[in-house]
Amino acid sequence: MTKKKNFLIAMSGGSGSGKSTLAVALLERLGPGRAVMFGEDAYYHPMSYYGEPQTAAEREALVAGINYDDPKSKEVDHLVSDLKALKAGEGVDQPIYDYDRHDRSKKTRRIEPAPVLILEGIHALSMPKIRNLIDLSVYVDTPDDLRLARRIRRDVIERGRTVDSVLQQYMSTVRAAHYRFTYPAMFEADLVIADEGVPAYGDVKPSADAIERMLAPVLSRLQTAGVI
Template sequence: MAKKPFLIGITGGSGSGKTTVSKALITRLADNNPILLQQDVYYKDQSEKPMEERMKTNYDHPDSIETDLFVSDLKKLIRHQSIDTPVYDYAEHTRSKETTHVEPGDVIIVDGVLLFNDERVRDLMDLKVYVDTDDDIRFIRRLQRDTHERGRTVEGVIEQYTATVKPMHNQFVEPTKRYADIIVPEGGGNYVAIDMLMNQAIAMVKKED
């Protein structure tokens, strides 16, 4: 019987550097057949709603995620079963009709802003990491990403940040820091902390072997 995959959960505020840390881990754990699963592809389908209503979606609230499907897919990967994840269209504020096929791996790296909010998800993780980055840095990164990659205006990003992102971070993201096994301060640019995380993750994966 195949051994259980090793699950690493990486969370932190929007723009904290989660994906940078995740991709660094993928590279360092390349010999262990790692895969990356991102929570934000599990935003709920809103195709039945008019665009005006979709644009008001609070993406930083746990209710925006289809957590039941997310947990179900994680459990399938743990059982060494492949999955077809949703694809989210940020310009249309709903799911695309496409899906992404994901084969199981020996190491599963999962990242997401709201990753540690649900106990079911936390309980599946073997190593939980919180990427802690200054609010100003996170806002600048989000502004650059949303205007360049997601078709948002500067005014729209600022309005969304002040109305929902910051208050939701304080309510739902920051408090989950207490569940972390490792905290990476200053995000993806803290190479010393990331290197220490890599070494710990590699040691834990080898121990599982």
Template sequence: MKPLIIGIAGGTGSGKTTLVDRLLEQFGDDISVLPHDNYYAAHHDLSLEQRQTLNYDHPASFDTDRMIQDLQALRAGKTIHCPVYDYAIHDRTEETRELKPNKVILVEGILIFENKTLRDLMDIKLFVDTDADVRILRRIVRDVKERGRSLDSVVEQYLATVKPMHEQFVEPSKRYADLIVPEGGKNSVALMMIIQRIAYHIEHGDVVAEQ
């Protein structure tokens, strides 16, 4: 069965992960997740202080070419070894994570629609749209509680790079979406539509329903 590849994009703190989690709860082992964040470029030659000053919200901060190769391999039915990124040290680790081909592959990240070659691999493109004030509050809570960042560093990074990069790259990429989902996984109507589409693919494979 050819996998159904679904891209889930949106700004930081928009609710992408919540949507992914809802789909995993529904379909479990039939879904594999490929996060763009895992493909941040390695910076082993830089000190922690130097890595902390980098712009992680620009497309150039990702090794998207490797992600494209891995996604092509998954689509061809091959197992890949996905990089692992450590937010605490702002760098890629030496570890990899084995990811096997599956019926459905979710590609998740803020900038996955910015690269044409990457987005052309996706069968369905979803953009999770949430107000900026809600997104920054969620990012602060996440980065302080889960990633060990200080409040000052989160706010400084948001103003210096996250906000301007969102306006320059993320928001414009919304025009490539097949479906814009306000509030992500909390949008029960959109969630049900997505679930029904995935369920149809899992049951019928490559057969497309009559319009």
């Protein structure tokens, strides 16, 4: 008898869309041992991929030239390999990306398989190599102004950046990449979930009703598929 493979849910949406909030809520709803969350951002290329800068100035210039909102910034083949292993019931050692250093850490994160695998990220539905691995694709559709407000707050408070630097990056690469790579996936997703303004930052938490509204269609699909 062929062993049933683990069920992969891929959640995407623009930066600040609330997809991480939805993914965490689903993880908590399914409970311990039933699901594991798998961050796409862990697979940014290490600095060595672009060359080894010798000075701080060279490193800063190199980082400034990388478009992190383009799927090319990620090691897709490594991601595919790990997803295949998890779907087949094998554990993996996932990379850890250090945002402060703009480089991959020497440490890894051990991930053991679970019946439901939740892949979350802006490119989760935009990489052709993983499409045939996805069992349920979910796109969180959020107004641009709300996404930008969340991004500014996150980058300023959590990552120590200035508002000007966040806006400059948004206008130079983030917005264009969103409409080139991330947004088109909405039209092919199995589920599109509208976020009309659910708080998802700082001390302001989404209400139970808001979370339930966003979770309901995902849970319904899992029930129909016989996963839960």
